[in-house]
Amino acid sequence: DQQVKQNSPSLSVQEGRISILNCDYTNSMFDYFLWYKKYPAEGPTFLISISSIKDKNEDGRFTVFLNKSAKHLSLHIVPSQPGDSAVYFCAASNDYKLSFGAGTTVTVRA
């Protein structure tokens, strides 16, 4: 059963504009949420996380928003840069076991 869903398989955005990636989850026991970024032929790299006690966490150009009542989180990238072109995975956990979404491929156009 897919406990974490990323309904948009791809996103194309112009350089300098905002990228918004969405993620929904079904398990109310999840209390920690993460975004990973993956380039081809490399493993996923941790990007940013948020605890369920918060609704926003910011790190430079990356901000993650959490809406617990809607079981929804999003990742905002502002401004988008060509190096941001990658696959982004949303993940959730309540212990060591990460549950991942299927990923969103982001393409940043020059």
Add this chain to the structure above:
Amino acid sequence: GAGVSQTPSNKVTEKGKYVELRCDPISGHTALYWYRQSLGQGPEFLIYFQGTGAADDSGLPNDRFFAVRPEGSVSTLKIQRTERGDSAVYLCASSSLAGAATDTQYFGPGTRLTVL
């Protein structure tokens, strides 16, 4: 410092054969995880080691899959009687602490297994 390494990077085998996939975690990391990523999906948890012992192997799909970590560092994922459905990228990750949700998991590049 060196990240998580996995060998081989690619493995092609025939149906019914036995394969071993190796993972070298970041030095000093006590927690080690295996995940499997099938085409078009996100990684799925297979097994978690804390030190030498498998603390949680609930994600292993069946008894053809087995993993060991005899000295608490390098781990080997073993697949017997491979099937075409085993074709996937097998990812290894490690973390420094006791395997809590907040411990960042650092992933290796994966081994792409193709079963013909």
